[in-house]
Amino acid sequence: MVTNKRMQELINWINDGQLMKFYKSKEWFAKREQARQRDNYECQLCKAEGKYHRVENVHHIKEVKTHPHLSLSLSNLQSLCIACHNKVHERLDEQHEVKFTNEERW
Ligand SMILES: [Zn+2]
Ligand SMILES: [Zn+2]
Secondary structure, three states, X not given: OOOHHHHHHHHHHHHOOOHHHXXXXXXXXXXXXXXXXXXXXXXXXXXXXXXXXXXXXXXXXXXXXXXXHHOOOHHHEEEEOHHHHHXXXXXXXXXXXXXXXXXXXO
């Protein structure tokens, strides 16, 4: 469990643009692992297309930056492979060139 005080600390980091601190927190690691388990370590978009790909990233459906209070909500997390993760963000965020290469971010 994350206390309100700790959650506020995480939210403050996000609002301050210190996202890497959030992504390195033990709370995020624990929640990310919970999401991966829930999704059977499978990319959920590949799965929706009847394909299998091992999970590589855990995506925030509602962006961390705009919805910091949902950053540790399991219902806001989705297990994706890197290819699907990039596709989702290209759709969400066409003006930015965001490329995900590891599990440390987003
Ligand atoms: Zn995928
Ligand atoms: Zn994402």
